[in-house]
Amino acid sequence: xxxxxxxxxxxxxxxxxxxxxxxxxxxLLSSVPVRMSEIHGMAQRGGVVESAIIFGDAESTIISxxxxxxxxxxxxxxxxxxxxxxxSETTVITxxxxxxxxxxxxxxxxxxxxxxxxxxxxxxxxxxxxxDAVELATKAGNMMSVNIVLLGALIQTGILPxxxxxxxxxxxxxxxxxxxxxxxxxxxxxxxxxVNG
Amino acid sequence: xxxxxxxxxGKKMLLLGNEAIARGxxxxxxxxxxxxxGTPSSEISLNLFQISQESDLYFEYxxxxxxxxxxxxxxxxxxxxxxxxxxxxxMNVAADPLMTLAYVGVKGGLVILTADDPFMFSSQNEQDNxxxxxxxxxxxxxxxxxxxxxxxxxxxxxxxxxxxxPVILRTTTRVNxxxxxVELGQLKTRSPKxxxxxDPLNLVTVPAVxxxxxxRLLEKLDKALELAETSSYNFIEGSGxxxxxxxxxxxxxxxxxxxxxxIEEKARIxxxxxxxxxxxxxxxxxxxxxxxxxxxxxxxPVMEETxxxxxxxxxxxxxxxxxxxxxxxxxxxxxxxxxxxVIADFFGVSFAGTxxxxxxxxxxxxxxxxxxxxxxxxxxxxxxVKKAAEGMETIYPTDxxxxxxxxxPPLAMGDFVICMGSSVSTSCGFSKVTDKKVISFIGDSTFFxxxxxxxxxxxxxxxxxxxxxxxxxxxxxxxxxPNPGVDMSNLKLSGYGHVSIEAVVRAIGVEHVNVxxxxxxxxxxxxxxxxxxxxxxxxxxxxxxxxxxxxxxxKLNVRAFTITDKCKNHRDCINEIGCPAFxxxxxxxxxxPNTCVGCAVCAQICPENAIIPVKxx
Numbered sequence: 001x002x003x004x005x006x007x008x009x010x011x012x013x014x015x016x017x018x019x020x021x022x023x024x025x026x027x028l029l030s031s032v033p034v035r036m037s038e039i040h041g042m043a044q045r046g047g048v049v050e051s052a053i054i055f056g057d058a059e060s061t062i063i064s065x066x067x068x069x070x071x072x073x074x075x076x077x078x079x080x081x082x083x084x085x086x087x088s089e090t091t092v093i094t095x096x097x098x099x100x101x102x103x104x105x106x107x108x109x110x111x112x113x114x115x116x117x118x119x120x121x122x123x124x125x126x127x128x129x130x131x132d133a134v135e136l137a138t139k140a141g142n143m144m145s146v147n148i149v150l151l152g153a154l155i156q157t158g159i160l161p162x163x164x165x166x167x168x169x170x171x172x173x174x175x176x177x178x179x180x181x182x183x184x185x186x187x188x189x190x191x192x193x194x195v196n197g
Numbered sequence: 198x199x200x201x202x203x204x205x206x207g208k209k210m211l212l213l214g215n216e217a218i219a220r221g222x223x224x225x226x227x228x229x230x231x232x233x234x235g236t237p238s239s240e241i242s243l244n245l246f247q248i249s250q251e252s253d254l255y256f257e258y259x260x261x262x263x264x265x266x267x268x269x270x271x272x273x274x275x276x277x278x279x280x281x282x283x284x285x286x287x288m289n290v291a292a293d294p295l296m297t298l299a300y301v302g303v304k305g306g307l308v309i310l311t312a313d314d315p316f317m318f319s320s321q322n323e324q325d326n327x328x329x330x331x332x333x334x335x336x337x338x339x340x341x342x343x344x345x346x347x348x349x350x351x352x353x354x355x356x357x358x359x360x361x362x363p364v365i366l367r368t369t370t371r372v373n374x375x376x377x378x379v380e381l382g383q384l385k386t387r388s389p390k391x392x393x394x395x396d397p398l399n400l401v402t403v404p405a406v407x408x409x410x411x412x413r414l415l416e417k418l419d420k421a422l423e424l425a426e427t428s429s430y431n432f433i434e435g436s437g438x439x440x441x442x443x444x445x446x447x448x449x450x451x452x453x454x455x456x457x458x459x460i461e462e463k464a465r466i467x468x469x470x471x472x473x474x475x476x477x478x479x480x481x482x483x484x485x486x487x488x489x490x491x492x493x494x495x496x497x498p499v500m501e502e503t504x505x506x507x508x509x510x511x512x513x514x515x516x517x518x519x520x521x522x523x524x525x526x527x528x529x530x531x532x533x534x535x536x537x538x539v540i541a542d543f544f545g546v547s548f549a550g551t552x553x554x555x556x557x558x559x560x561x562x563x564x565x566x567x568x569x570x571x572x573x574x575x576x577x578x579x580x581x582v583k584k585a586a587e588g589m590e591t592i593y594p595t596d597x598x599x600x601x602x603x604x605x606p607p608l609a610m611g612d613f614v615i616c617m618g619s620s621v622s623t624s625c626g627f628s629k630v631t632d633k634k635v636i637s638f639i640g641d642s643t644f645f646x647x648x649x650x651x652x653x654x655x656x657x658x659x660x661x662x663x664x665x666x667x668x669x670x671x672x673x674x675x676x677x678x679p680n681p682g683v684d685m686s687n688l689k690l691s692g693y694g695h696v697s698i699e700a701v702v703r704a705i706g707v708e709h710v711n712v713x714x715x716x717x718x719x720x721x722x723x724x725x726x727x728x729x730x731x732x733x734x735x736x737x738x739x740x741x742x743x744x745x746x747x748x749x750x751x752k753l754n755v756r757a758f759t760i761t762d763k764c765k766n767h768r769d770c771i772n773e774i775g776c777p778a779f780x781x782x783x784x785x786x787x788x789x790p791n792t793c794v795g796c797a798v799c800a801q802i803c804p805e806n807a808i809i810p811v812k813x814x
Contacts, residue, residue, distance in 0.1 A: 011565065024211045024376060037375040039318055046777060047567040059342070059449035061375035064534030066553035081562045087551035101565040105780035106771045109563035116560065124554035
């Protein structure tokens with residue numbers, strides 16, 4: 001089976017690890033081999049959480065610079081920071097809702113302009129899908145489901161060997177029962193957002 | 198029921214490496230488990246802790262790794278299958294019992310897990326604990342994948358009983374913190390009750406006994422060598438003339454590289470999983486037909502030096518390379534592209550992979566360093582100490598925990614740290630040879646781990662410094678594990694004792710002891726001032742529960758604060774305490790009500806009294 005390499009970057013607390021878990025479960029349902037690794041030592045203290053998820057026949061659980069087929073960023077400046085993982089054939093999906101680092105929040109450092117972030121990502125990769133995932137999550141009923149919104153966009157691209165139904169099934173079994181309905185809505189809204197680019 | 202107790206052999210589950218290791222131990226019928234938490238090993242013990250609450254597995258968070266291994270040694274010498282887990286630097290703490298327990302051996306299987314951390318994702322060094330296998334003369338197993346980690350853990354218990362000695366299971370972060378599908382195996386029944394038979398001439402290590410035991414250890418090592426020669430964990434793949442010897446996660450990168458480079462017909466791999474003692478015959482037979490050999494191992498050249506020695510014994514002069522400028526680095530962790538590049542260079546294969554884009558026109562992206570949480574009690578304590586010490590020339594030895602982050606600006610409270618417990622003992626040295634005021638910081642769990650002995654030393658040798666014990670009621674950094682000072686009823690657990698830090702400090706003989714509540718800023722500053730004025734050893738115990746922990750216990754009464762128009766933009770709040778709930782809205786300082794937990798420290802330092810609680814609707 002062909003190998004597909006996915007990087008997810010997020011700020012601690014954005015639900016990156018749950019997104020990885022749901023994807024892994026969906027891969028299990030789809031009989032697609034999957035290996036992943038995560039670095040989350042200081043996540044609760046405002047750091048960056050990066051997950052590497054490798055679908056198909058490979059033994060490695062991490063992804064080298066320039067070798068991601070897809071990059072999903074939950075926060076625009078973090079998506080830009082992970083550009084070194086991409087190449088000219090990479091598809092990038094990013095939320096456009098900034099979470100400025102503390103240094104920026106107190107006026108010591110400049111957050112890159114959103115327009116500039118999008119231009120750079122577009123120029124240097126194959127395709128950029130960008131939208132405000134916080135807005136979509138809020139509309140779906142829970143602003144915390146940014147992660148699930150972005151999974152919707154990810155599945156819509158069809159790059160992963162995982163059918164939509166299996167991802168929805170994984171949302172039902174792996175996310176908290178009280179949030180399943182809003183999560184499914186969030187998933188669909190991300191899916192639709194990706195259709196519109 | 199805990200998911201790792203699922204009794205469905207053959208079922209596939211998506212597991213974290215550390216869950217797979219815990220599952221492997223459960224499948225082996227492990228009945229006794231001890232640990233001191235440390236990343237990247239912590240989830241193994243967390244799962245066993247949870248399982249112990251619904252089964253007859255005995256589990257304990259011991260005060261440190263030395264204690265954990267000694268507790269484990271007794272259980273295993275009473276015939277009970279025992280698992281002892283720690284991070285790599287924890288092995289240094291446990292090295293004393295380890296070296297002689299290797300002589301004494303065990304009756305029930307004892308597996309000692311060391312989780313190494315190449316690249317130091319969450320550690321103070323990246324020491325290669327494979328040397329502990331050689332140093333102690335104990336067999337060592339090293340898994341490459343999550344599934345193998347589960348199988349190897351279960352096997353390690355059998356191996357330990359077969360050799361009547363402890364077995365070291367060595368992982369690295371990328372095994373502990375990777376996830377993959379794991380096929381569940383059969384569950385063995387636990388036997389938590391053991392029995393001890395007196396046998397002083399084999400168990401009391403006076404010199405005459407130890408001389409005999411060392412002979413026996415070497416005999417066991419010979420037996421281990423025979424097992425390593427034929428172990429299924431040491432295997433050869435392929436038959437080409439280009440040899441690659443690898444271990445652990447390097448095996449994954451080598452396997453992928455051989456496919457990417459299309460050299461399946463040219464290359465042969467020797468994967469070493471049963472790594473100590475290294476099997477000479479297997480390695481020499483691997484050399485047969487090899488033109489040259491590359492050794493791919495993260496960390497130190499442990500295998501490289503070993504296989505070079507075997508080549509010399511066999512009278513071979515083929516080229517063997519591993520570490521070096523043009524080959525692999527001793528630094529940090531490997532990644533697939535690096536391993537592929539070194540293989541391609543060494544064997545003269547060309548490869549045009551995908552490249553990262555040109556990043557020269559990407560603007561600087563502000564860093565996102567970890568920070569003490571909003572409302573963290575450590576921030577309040579650091580502020581109080583800083584104010585109390587204003588005008589003094591200070592040295593702030595600190596220790597290992599969340600509060601190490603206090604060394605970052607604007608607090609900048611942390612000048613020296615080397616290992617667990619070092620804050621106290623280094624204070625002894627600093628205060629003796631300098632004329633500066635020495636004020637050190639240690640957390641509650643770290644104090645019990647290895648701060649106590651340093652404090653006794655300080656009292657006995659009459660040193661002169663102030664120790665601040667940051668008691669936040671939990672072992673926060675590694676994920677809120679309990680420690681001897683924790684009120685276990687908070688976790689709805691009974692049958693535990695409780696050790697009062699204050700009582701211990703007073704009993705040691707410290708004469709100037711004060712307890713502060715760090716959210717009371719003025720009072721805390723005054724109390725710290727009195728401690729700093731004291732000649733001799735003084736101790737401040739700063740008590741306030743970790744906000745994340747309090748939140749998880751539903752004990753956090755959040756009452757967000759806001760900034761009123763009394764604010765004259767002094768910005769002391771931002772410039773002095775660096776709480777992440779603050780942000781600038783244009784030129785105005787604001788507080789994010791979703792982040793603020795209401796510790797009120799900022800309100801107490803605002804010169805205009807402009808920060809007040811949000812009115813309840």
